[in-house]
Structure formats: structure tokens, C-alpha cells
Amino acid sequence: MTGTDSPPGNTEAKERSQGLARSLFRVSLPRWRGGRYSLSKLFFNFYLLAMGSFVAIAFTADFVISTAQRGITDDYARRFMRGTITLIEDELFRQPRSTWQRKIKELDEKFSYRLGIVERMTLDRTLTPKQVDKLDGGDIAIDHDGDIMYHRLGTSSQVLVVGPLTSSRNPELKDRLPLELRLRLLTWSLTGLIFGIALWFWVRPVWRDLETLRQTARDLGDGDFEARSPPARSQLFASLSDTMNSMAERIQQLLATHRELACGISHELRTPIARMRFALEMLTETDEREERQRLWAMMEDDLDELDHLIDTSLTYARFEREAPEPxxxxxxxxxxxxxxxxxxxxxxxxxxxxxxxxxxxxxxxxxxxxxxxxxxxxxxxxxxxxxxxxxxxxxxxxxxxxxxxxxxxxxxxxxxxxxxxxxxxxxxxxxxxxxxxxxxxxxxxxxxxxxxxxxxxxxxxxxxxxxxxxxxxxxxxx
The missing domain is CATH 3.30.565.10 (Histidine kinase-like ATPase, C-terminal domain)
Incomplete structure (x- = not known):
């Protein structure tokens, strides 16, 4: 039956097992050591990537929204400016055409944005075909790049030019642009700061988990199979930490099984081998047939015992090593x-x-x-x-x-x-x-x-x- 007696330890087998395990772990350790990053470098790389992606998405969204709203904005601007342009047009039509340039200069001084009159033919390269069609159809054409409005004066070849609407002659608009720019800069700065703080509090536990896992891997690679990774601070590495601990326990168990088998088999082999050696010595000293047959039978029994020991040990080692699915x-x-x-x-x-x-x-x-x-x-x-x-x-x-x-x-x-x-x-x-x-x-x-x-x-x-x-x-x- 089985019991409390265990065979003595085998130091050489133990050292050989630990050396094999260390070599397996050290295969992957140079990648950790060679690719080591500092927390600040990890943070800034991640911050620049995330913030750059965020800014790119924001500008893309702003561009898409602005493009989609451009038609609505144009209709609003036309309705807003149509009355002013009609009054200017009526004022000009009260005057001879030869005085339109002089009259427009007088009116120009009374508006916060510029007024002018140009020949229709000069606008073919300035306006797009759609804008030209609007202009020739008697509607107001808007040049978004220059923030300028064009309106053809009746059936003449001359065109009234209104704008740029953001001209420096308009003090309100002049002050509004730097203010809007400052607000945008302030908004983006606050967004970047808040995002950086939030990212820091997210990256820090992740970094600590990485450092802990790296240290545990190094300890295991150095042969300390009692080393375990503490519970992860972030859920990102919780499963990895548990997997590493399970792996360490499994390796420790396999090494213990290896040492146990090595020590046990070496201990169990001594008795049948000693009996076989004794039987061989007796064979050389006896000529009696019955005694020789008895000694041969003893050696056959010892060989069967050795065969059974090896077969049983391999079966046990297979169950311990592989844990196969039934x-x-x-x-x-x-x-x-x-x-x-x-x-x-x-x-x-x-x-x-x-x-x-x-x-x-x-x-x-x-x-x-x-x-x-x-x-x-x-x-x-x-x-x-x-x-x-x-x-x-x-x-x-x-x-x-x-x-x-x-x-x-x-x-x-x-x-x-x-x-x-x-x-x-x-x-x-x-x-x-x-x-x-x-x-x-x-x-x-x-x-x-x-x-x-x-x-x-x-x-x-x-x-x-x-x-x-x-x-x-x-x-x-x-």
C-alpha cells in the first residue's frame, strides 16, 4: 500500500530541472529588456497619437459640417444682404451710368465694408461656373474664399461688388477674429490638458502592471518559481496576470513532478538491480541446474518489475504533464x-x-x-x-x-x-x-x-x- 515514506532527494535532477526551466524563460526576456520604455515616453507617445487622432477627427468633422451647411449659409446671406444690394442698385439707377463709379465711391465711404463696380468679363476667372450662372441669372453670387458678393446691375455689363465683408474697415469684425481665434486656442488647450490628465491616470496603472509582469517574468527566468504577479490594477492586464500565475504554478508543479519521478525511480531501481547483480554473481558460482533455474526466474521477475515500474512511471508522468482531455x-x-x-x-x-x-x-x-x-x-x-x-x-x-x-x-x-x-x-x-x-x-x-x-x-x-x-x-x- 502507499504511505508516509518518501525517497531521498536527488540534487542533480533538481538542478537540471531548474536549469531547463530557466532556459525556457530566458528566450523571451531579452525582448523585454531591449524594448524597455519609460513611463513618460509611453505617456507622450500615446498622448500624441491619441490627441493627434482626436484633432484630425475634429477638423474633419468641422469641414464636413461646414460643407453641408454652406448652402444654408449662402441662402441666409443672400436674404440678409438682398435689401442692401437692392437699395444700392436703385440709388445707382437714379444716376447716369457715367457717374456710377463716382457714386459708388461716395456710398463706399458710408459702409463698413467695401463697395465697387467691375466689368462682367473680368469675373470669368474669379468665379466658378455655378456662381457665374447665378450672376447672369440676376441672383447674388458669393465668393467664399474672399467673402465677397457679386450682383449684376440690371442688364448692363457692370457688376456690383460688395465686400470683403470681413474688411479691416469694420472694427467689430476686426476685433471679432482675434477673439474667436483666442477662444479656439483656449478651448483646444483646455481639451488637451483635460485629456492629458485623464490619460495619465489611465496609463499609470497600466504601466505599473507592465512593470510588475516584467519583474515577475524576470524572477521566473532566474529560477525563482515561487514568484507570482500581484493582482493587476487595470482590467486590461487582469487576465494576463492570472495566466502568468497559472503558468508559474504549472511549471512549478511539473518541476516538482519531474524531481519526484527522478528521485522515486532512482530509489526504486536500486532494489531490483541489486537483486539482479546478486543473482548474476550466484550464477557464476553454482553448477546446480535447479539453482540456476531459480536464479534465472528471479532475474526475470526483476526485469518484469523494472518494466512495470517504467511503464507505470511514464503513465503517471503523462497524466501530470499533459492533462489530456478525456x-x-x-x-x-x-x-x-x-x-x-x-x-x-x-x-x-x-x-x-x-x-x-x-x-x-x-x-x-x-x-x-x-x-x-x-x-x-x-x-x-x-x-x-x-x-x-x-x-x-x-x-x-x-x-x-x-x-x-x-x-x-x-x-x-x-x-x-x-x-x-x-x-x-x-x-x-x-x-x-x-x-x-x-x-x-x-x-x-x-x-x-x-x-x-x-x-x-x-x-x-x-x-x-x-x-x-x-x-x-x-x-x-x-
Whole structure:
């Protein structure tokens, strides 16, 4: 049976495991060290990118809105200025055409914006075709670039020019432009400042999380597998921090398993190898046929033991390393259980091995991995074969959609304080050191790993027969 005795540590194996893990981590560390940024550089790069994008979007939106509203603005300006232009036009028509230039200069002095008269032909290069069509149709044409309005005087070839409306002769407009510019600058400055403050309070915890993750990665790369990343301050790195901690725990577990296997196997190999060496020495010193046959049989048993040790160790290492996904399939459970017990019944020899499926529903089907689950059941049966005196009972029941397999024996039982410890690898109870029942302390560990793959449990308790009861439990339908 299994128990409290653990083999001595193997320092060389431990150092080799840690060295391998360090080399795996150091592959990625130069990228961290070589690409290191300061907090201020990260902040300014991000600030310039975000603020530049924000300004570009704002100006684009302003341009689109201004373009869309230009037609509305033009109609408003025409209605607003139509009365003034009509009055100027009527005033000119009261005068001879030869005096229009003189008259327009007199009127020009009374307006805050400029007035003038030009020949129609001079505007072909100044106005667009649409503006020319409006002008020739008697409407007011507006030049947005110069903020100037054009209106043809009757059917003559002369055109009244009004503007620029933002002329420096208008003191109100002259003062308005710098004020508007100052307001725009103030608005953008406040926007940039507020955005910078908000960005700083967002970037700072992100940077701290990056620094923490980098330091944790460096510690792990240096061989400190106890290092863990503290909880992330920002949700951005919360999952990454949890993943790194899970990875560190997994690596630590794999290294512990590696050391455990290395130490345990090296310890277990000594006895059969020593017996084989002794048998070989005896073979060279005896000529008796019966004695030689006995020694040959001893060596064959030792070879079988070594083969079983290696196979069991590899099986345990595979479950520890890969944690494979179970390939579940539905089986007629009563038939499956009877067949599995019958496949190892011969190992019990003189023992009375019975199977009780009376408590199971008729025709019950259960989901299980047909390749992995037999490992668990057979290991429990082999364990029972070692310690049972006369009887072994295998029973099963269905409780709340959980299938339970009980393997009971009438042996010496297991102390309550040892019932959890026996599922650790390479561990045996003190009273099981005898090679006739010793084993390697891997069978129960493999059984528990198989049940964990099924989302179930493997436990030990006292049996109604007086010995030990081992129970495998998992969901019948998954």
C-alpha cells in the first residue's frame, strides 16, 4: 500500500530541472529588456497619437459640417444682404451710368465694408461656373474664399461688388477674429490638458502592471518559481496576470513532478538491480541446474518489475504533464464493470472477488473514457489484491447522477490520517515496505488523476468488510 515514506532527494535532477526551466524563460526576456520604455515616453507617445487622432477627427468633422451647411449659409446671406444690394442698385439707377463709379465711391465711404463696380468679363476667372450662372441669372453670387458678393446691375455689363465683408474697415469684425481665434486656442488647450490628465491616470496603472509582469517574468527566468504577479490594477492586464500565475504554478508543479519521478525511480531501481547483480554473481558460482533455474526466474521477475515500474512511471508522468482531455463515450455500465473486473480476476488467485450491480438501474449507460478509466479501476483492484485476506467486493451505485464504484477488501485497512496521503506518488505506508506488497506508490496517484480528468474524485475510507474502501465517483452523464 502507499504511505508516509518518501525517497531521498536527488540534487542533480533538481538542478537540471531548474536549469531547463530557466532556459525556457530566458528566450523571451531579452525582448523585454531591449524594448524597455519609460513611463513618460509611453505617456507622450500615446498622448500624441491619441490627441493627434482626436484633432484630425475634429477638423474633419468641422469641414464636413461646414460643407453641408454652406448652402444654408449662402441662402441666409443672400436674404440678409438682398435689401442692401437692392437699395444700392436703385440709388445707382437714379444716376447716369457715367457717374456710377463716382457714386459708388461716395456710398463706399458710408459702409463698413467695401463697395465697387467691375466689368462682367473680368469675373470669368474669379468665379466658378455655378456662381457665374447665378450672376447672369440676376441672383447674388458669393465668393467664399474672399467673402465677397457679386450682383449684376440690371442688364448692363457692370457688376456690383460688395465686400470683403470681413474688411479691416469694420472694427467689430476686426476685433471679432482675434477673439474667436483666442477662444479656439483656449478651448483646444483646455481639451488637451483635460485629456492629458485623464490619460495619465489611465496609463499609470497600466504601466505599473507592465512593470510588475516584467519583474515577475524576470524572477521566473532566474529560477525563482515561487514568484507570482500581484493582482493587476487595470482590467486590461487582469487576465494576463492570472495566466502568468497559472503558468508559474504549472511549471512549478511539473518541476516538482519531474524531481519526484527522478528521485522515486532512482530509489526504486536500486532494489531490483541489486537483486539482479546478486543473482548474476550466484550464477557464476553454482553448477546446480535447479539453482540456476531459480536464479534465472528471479532475474526475470526483476526485469518484469523494472518494466512495470517504467511503464507505470511514464503513465503517471503523462497524466501530470499533459492533462489530456478525456474522450468520453457511453457504455452499458454493468457489463463494462463486470468485464473489467474479470480481466484482472486471475491476479487475485485465492481471493473471492465478487461484483455487485444490484443497486444500478437496469440498462444504465455511463459516460467515461474507455482508455483511461480502466487504469483507475485496475489499480484499485491490484491494490486490494495485495492486502485482502479472503474477500474483495466491487459494487456500484447511482446517486444524484453520480456513478460511484466501491472496491472493498477485508485487509488491514488504512488509518484515517493516512487516507488522503496515500494518493501521493511514490509514497507507501510504513507497514507496506515488504516487497511482496510494496508496489511503487503510483497506482493510487494514477487513479486520482484519471478521475480528475472526468471531473470526479478518488477517495479512501473504511470498508464494511473491515479493511479499506476505495471509491471512484464522477458524473454518469456529461
Amino acid at each position: 474522450h468520453l463515450s457511453s457504455v452499458h455500465f454493468s457489463e463494462w464493470l463486470v468485464d473489467e473486473v474479470d480481466s484482472v480476476r486471475l491476479l487475485g488467485r485465492r481471493l473471492n472477488v465478487t461484483v455487485d450491480t444490484a443497486h444500478l438501474p437496469e440498462g444504465l449507460k455511463v459516460d467515461l473514457d474507455r482508455k483511461a478509466m480502466p487504469y483507475a479501476l485496475r489499480n484499485l483492484l491490484r491494490n486490494a489484491f495485495k492486502y485482502a485476506s479472503k474477500q474483495i467486493l466491487v459494487s456500484a451505485e447511482l446517486v444524484d447522477n453520480r456513478i460511484m464504484i466501491h472496491v472493498d477488501d477485508d485487509g488491514i485497512g488504512i488509518p484515517a490520517e493516512e487516507r488522503e496521503h496515500i494518493f501521493s506518488a511514490f509514497t507507501r505506508l510504513d507497514r507496506s515496505r515488504d516487497r511482496a506488497t510494496g508496489g511503487y506508490g503510483l497506482g493510487l496517484a494514477i487513479a486520482r488523476r484519471v478521475l480528475e480528468l472526468h471531473g470526479g474524485t478518488a477517495t479512501a475510507n473504511a470498508a464494511p468488510l473491515g479493511g479499506a474502501r476505495f471509491t471512484l465517483a464522477w458524473k454518469a452523464q456529461q
